Amino acid sequence: MNSEVLERLDTALSQINSLNLDAALKTDLGVASIASDVRDRIATVIDRCNTARKFVENVNRLHINPLTETALQFAQLIGALTTTDAGTFIQNRTSYLGQIADRLDQIEVALLPFELAENRHRINTVLGGDAGDVNRIRAALKDEADGILKRVKDEAESVLEEARLKASDIQNTARKTASGVSVLQTGVRFVELIGTFERGLLISGIAAGAAFVVFIVYVIWLGFHQPDLKTIPEAIYTSAVRVTLLASIAAVVTFGLKIFRSNLHMYYHTLHRQQLTNSIESFVDAARTDEHRDAVLAKLIEAVSAFSTSGLVAASDDMPNSAKIIVDALPKAVGK
Structure with a gap:
């Protein structure tokens, strides 16, 4: 050898x-x-x-x-x-x-x-x-070899069939494990995002509240400090300055409220997305076939990933009308 x-x-x-x-x-x-x-x-x-x-x-x-x-x-x-x-x-x-x-x-x-x-x-x-048993030994070996080959063939076919039957279970187990890790990672990111919106709510709320307080204080100050107007041009100029200041402060209040409302909307929307993400596994497990699970998962991912209207671009109902403020204030100023 x-x-x-x-x-x-x-x-x-x-x-x-x-x-x-x-x-x-x-x-x-x-x-x-x-x-x-x-x-x-x-x-x-x-x-x-x-x-x-x-x-x-x-x-x-x-x-x-x-x-x-x-x-x-x-x-x-x-x-x-x-x-x-x-x-x-x-x-x-x-x-x-x-x-x-x-x-x-x-x-x-x-x-x-x-x-x-x-x-x-x-x-x-x-x-x-014993030499006399050679033929019998050969026949026994041949039969045993044929039996071994048959058992190997049957075992191979059985293993292949069992592997095919287990493939679906293994795939589902792998999907559950991978989706569990993905949901956990997504939940961590949502926690960070929610913290960002909470900080935005605090900052924008303080800014809007401060601007509103300044607006109220300025209005009160205007009520106790009436200008001594002698001519119409002087009255128009003084009124224009005061109205401009009022409009500017109101614009700051409006902007602060808009940012606050946008952060509030995104905060609750993110909470909803987080809750939906945590429920993805339950929704997917409720489906009966792989096709149904894929369809449900696609819909859930679309619902989670869709970006909601933030409120920063669209028109807002809580905006003060600057033109109305000017029109209401101008006759009073001219009369004084």
Whole structure:
């Protein structure tokens, strides 16, 4: 037997025996982990590979290379999964399950010659190698080999069918996990946005209140400080100045109220969007099919992402009419 071939096989067996299955199968992710799906099968296949090493001298060397290559490929795949981050793992969970199942199927096929050699050795041990039983041993080995091949075929078909049936459940679990993370992140952003609107409400409310107080104080001051007007031009000039000041202060009050009302509207609208976001998972789970879930999710995302009218551009009902203030104040000023 070529020593280099045996060294490569021993290297492959050493790698699969030293795999960190907890890190590769992401046992720390709970329901998103794939440990419950494939760990037992992986452990069984590794034990079979270790047993096959004992009978390597009883098989053709051409049968050793397939087992070596498939074992190395499986070790590389598990090693790559060990360093995969949680987000990528959840997103590609179904694909990783399929790749692991394919690698295990390849190893099991490569193990068949070794298991036949093991069975031959066991039969020879029981019968003592009697030459008269050669034909019977050959027939028994052939029947056992046919049975093994049939079981492998049936098991492969069963695994494929089971994987197909579980694919939907795995996909739904991955969706729930990813959507839970997304909803949590979105909730954090909404909390920050609500805090921004609360600060805007405080600042704009103080500004509007201060401007309104200034407006009232100025009106009272005008009532107690009547100008001594002697000519009509002087009266017109004085009235125009006072009306301009009143209109300017009223404009500041109007602007402050408009900003306050806009922040108030966006504050309650954001609270509503936050509540709707927290309920997305419940709405989606209520749908019966994937198509219904996608449609419901699209509608909910549209409702959350749609930007409501802020009130900064459209006309407002709480704006004081400057023209009306001037018209009402001008006759009084002229009369004085």
